[in-house]
Amino acid sequence: xxxxxxxxxxxxxxxxxxxxxxxxxxxxxxxxxxxxxxxxxxxxxxxxxxxxxxxxxxxxxxxxxxxxxxxxxxxxxxxxxxxxxxxxxxxxxxxxxxxxxxxxxxxxxxxxxxxxxxxxxxxxxxxxxxxxxxxxxxxxxxxxxxxxxxxxxxxxxxxxxxxxxxxxxxxxxxxxxxxxxxxxxxxxxxxxxxxxxxxxxxxxxxxxxxxxxxxxxxxxxxxxxxxxxxxxxxxxxxxxxxxxxxxxxxxxxxxxxxxxxxxxxxxxxxxxxxxxxxxxxxxxxxxxxxxxxxxxxxxxxxxxxxxxxxxxxxxxxxxxxxxxxxxxxxxxxxxxxxxxxxxxxxxxxxxxxxxxxxxxxxxxxxxxxxxxxxxxxxxxxxxxxxxxxxxxxxxxxxxxxxxxxxxxxxxxxxxxxxxxxxxxxxxxxxxxxxxxxxxxxxxxxxxxxxxxxxxxxxxxxxxxxxxxxxxxxxxxxxxxxxxxxxxx
Amino acid sequence: xxxxxxxxxxxxxxxxxxxxxxxxxxxxxxxxxxxxxxxxxxxxxxxxxxxxxxxxxxxxxxxxxxxxxxxxxxxxxxxxxxxxxxxxxxxxxxxxxxxxxxxxxxxxxxxxxxxxxxxxxxxxxxxxxxxxxxxxxxxxxxxxxxxxxxxxxxxxxxxxxxxxxxxxxxxxx
Numbered sequence: 001x002x003x004x005x006x007x008x009x010x011x012x013x014x015x016x017x018x019x020x021x022x023x024x025x026x027x028x029x030x031x032x033x034x035x036x037x038x039x040x041x042x043x044x045x046x047x048x049x050x051x052x053x054x055x056x057x058x059x060x061x062x063x064x065x066x067x068x069x070x071x072x073x074x075x076x077x078x079x080x081x082x083x084x085x086x087x088x089x090x091x092x093x094x095x096x097x098x099x100x101x102x103x104x105x106x107x108x109x110x111x112x113x114x115x116x117x118x119x120x121x122x123x124x125x126x127x128x129x130x131x132x133x134x135x136x137x138x139x140x141x142x143x144x145x146x147x148x149x150x151x152x153x154x155x156x157x158x159x160x161x162x163x164x165x166x167x168x169x170x171x172x173x174x175x176x177x178x179x180x181x182x183x184x185x186x187x188x189x190x191x192x193x194x195x196x197x198x199x200x201x202x203x204x205x206x207x208x209x210x211x212x213x214x215x216x217x218x219x220x221x222x223x224x225x226x227x228x229x230x231x232x233x234x235x236x237x238x239x240x241x242x243x244x245x246x247x248x249x250x251x252x253x254x255x256x257x258x259x260x261x262x263x264x265x266x267x268x269x270x271x272x273x274x275x276x277x278x279x280x281x282x283x284x285x286x287x288x289x290x291x292x293x294x295x296x297x298x299x300x301x302x303x304x305x306x307x308x309x310x311x312x313x314x315x316x317x318x319x320x321x322x323x324x325x326x327x328x329x330x331x332x333x334x335x336x337x338x339x340x341x342x343x344x345x346x347x348x349x350x351x352x353x354x355x356x357x358x359x360x361x362x363x364x365x366x367x368x369x370x371x372x373x374x375x376x377x378x379x380x381x382x383x384x385x386x387x388x389x390x391x392x393x394x395x396x397x398x399x400x401x402x403x404x405x406x407x408x409x410x411x412x413x414x415x416x417x418x419x420x421x422x423x424x425x426x427x428x429x430x431x432x433x434x435x436x437x438x439x440x441x442x443x444x445x446x447x448x449x450x451x452x453x454x455x456x457x458x459x460x461x462x463x464x465x466x467x468x469x470x471x472x473x474x475x476x477x478x479x480x481x482x483x484x485x486x487x488x
Numbered sequence: 489x490x491x492x493x494x495x496x497x498x499x500x501x502x503x504x505x506x507x508x509x510x511x512x513x514x515x516x517x518x519x520x521x522x523x524x525x526x527x528x529x530x531x532x533x534x535x536x537x538x539x540x541x542x543x544x545x546x547x548x549x550x551x552x553x554x555x556x557x558x559x560x561x562x563x564x565x566x567x568x569x570x571x572x573x574x575x576x577x578x579x580x581x582x583x584x585x586x587x588x589x590x591x592x593x594x595x596x597x598x599x600x601x602x603x604x605x606x607x608x609x610x611x612x613x614x615x616x617x618x619x620x621x622x623x624x625x626x627x628x629x630x631x632x633x634x635x636x637x638x639x640x641x642x643x644x645x646x647x648x649x650x651x652x653x654x655x656x657x658x659x660x661x
Contacts, residue, residue: 020637020640024640024644063629064626064628064629064630066627066629066630066631107641107644108644108648111640112641114634115641118630124631130631130634130638133638134634134637137638137641137645138641141641141648144649
């Protein structure tokens with residue numbers, strides 16, 4: 001094999017890893033923090049360009065079948081890098097305000113990004129595990145960034161313990177699958193014709209490990225506490241990039257690894273998990289007063305919607321999930337970003353929704369942005385969240401899962417309540433006391449505006465380039481089929 | 489010759505394991521564990537698994553045992569605590585589980601009569617450093633490189649968590 005050719009298919013992650021090392025050394029030699037921030041942003045932009053190039057490039061596997069490139073894997077890379085870039089852009093002002101702005105944070109983010117890309121493109125269970133661990137270790141550290149406060153320490157400890165616990169499930173599953181098939185490679189496993197109980201036990205444990213990471217009910221316990229204790233812009237990173245990477249890996253596992261034998265697809269199990277995740281996530285979000293906890297439960301609910309597309313198990317379903325992940329990344333980073341902006345003001349505790357009273361008229365641009373993102377999260381047209389939900393539910397209906405789609409639509413309707421509640425407070429309530437908001441920084445503001453433009457643009461004009469992309473991804477699943485995709 | 493070496497190492501391994509469990513002084517216990525790990529490493533060598541033997545000594549007997557000793561000495565555990573002062577039902581369960589596992593081992597090893605198996609050239613090659621290195625730098629190159637990032641991140645992350653108050657570069661200037 002040609003290492004240079006293989007490396008060429010893996011450039012975004014390579015850039016992220018190299019930039020992480022550079023940033024680390026820069027903070028050792030006490031380079032100015034703004035330079036470090038600039039290097040991080042620059043490397044992520046370059047990685048983003050390469051990820052865009054790979055999206056329409058050839059499809060196959062490299063590094064001795066360890067990683068896949070092109071198609072779904074390339075889209076996963078793009079999602080991760082996009083999410084990371086915007087999270088970094090909105091992080092600077094916020095981290096400065098909470099006095100935790102140092103170079104190591106960016107190094108950890110870049111290392112986590114490397115792991116996420118590795119996870120999202122994995123074509124082998126060993127690669128999957130190493131990528132997942134690289135991501136998780138960095139996220140544990142970032143969760144405990146505000147270690148002086150109880151919530152920060154609680155968040156890091158909870159995330160670490162439950163994360164390690166779930167990794168145990170995942171690894172045990174991988175071990176059992178290896179025991180049953182004698183291989184960790186997706187293509188070898190999917191060629192299996194004889195399904196043993198050992199394989200079923202292994203893939204069940206593997207899925208449980210995944211459900212922990214995507215915080216599906218009943219494996220969601222850690223999510224609200226971790227999201228609450230983590231610095232808000234990094235919470236956005238947890239909720240979007242890491243979830244996108246895990247979901248893309250899950251799509252690859254479901255579509256490429258599971259043998260095509262009746263009953264092995266786990267559709268029933270995923271359907272049940274999807275239903276209870278949608279219901280419970282939305283139900284608990286209804287009664288949250290803390291905005292970050294509300295968004296945490298909403299992210300659990302969104303995991304449920306994503307599982308609906310996965311349960312469909314068709315080309316449309318997988319494409320719908322990928323599109324949903326894009327929409328979710330864009331609108332969720334936006335929502336967390338605006339909340340991070342409000343939190344920078346020390347006047348009141350802006351994680352409490354009661355203190356949002358009257359905010360709509362103080363920084364009108366920010367309030368409008370938050371409204372757009374929340375409308376989109378609620379799935380109201382003409383925003384991208386609506387189209388994403390439409391694709392996922394339509395795929396479920398076409399695959400014959402009517403119940404899933406009905407539960408999805410009903411819970412979506414319920415979710416409108418808690419998203420609109422924030423806006424009601426912002427625009428229709430009188431503030432308790434007088435205060436002024438700080439001005440948002442230029443980079444911060446424009447990053448959010450770009451996200452808002454993406455939210456609106458892909459809601460009204462999904463044809464180009466996202467539409468052609470959807471065609472590309474769909475054709476990719478239907479023409480070559482799950483088994484053929486592992487080949488070069 | 490190999491048989492004598494095996495008997496010597498096996499006796500040493502069992503004796504040091506017993507000594508580790510029965511010793512009342514925790515530091516001595518830890519040192520007996522080092523001896524145990526060393527003799528098991530010797531057994532690996534007899535089976536032509538060089539790589540495993542070296543790693544066993546470097547990682548377990550070396551790094552991990554140093555960590556154990558540090559922790560024992562830092563925590564200063566010299567208070568004698570008896571684990572079995574009164575009978576509890578859980579001990580019976582633990583004992584029965586132990587018997588089951590021991591039975592399994594005896595059962596699966598029951599058919600083997602030779603002390604040391606015949607090792608063909610192919611089998612011997614698998615355990616060498618060259619063979620491990622070859623797959624590590626070809627088939628498993630990507631996970632290997634990713635692990636490098638993982639370990640770097642883990643070390644830096646541990647420092648970030650342990651540091652009491654991080655000074656930003658701008659504050660020091």
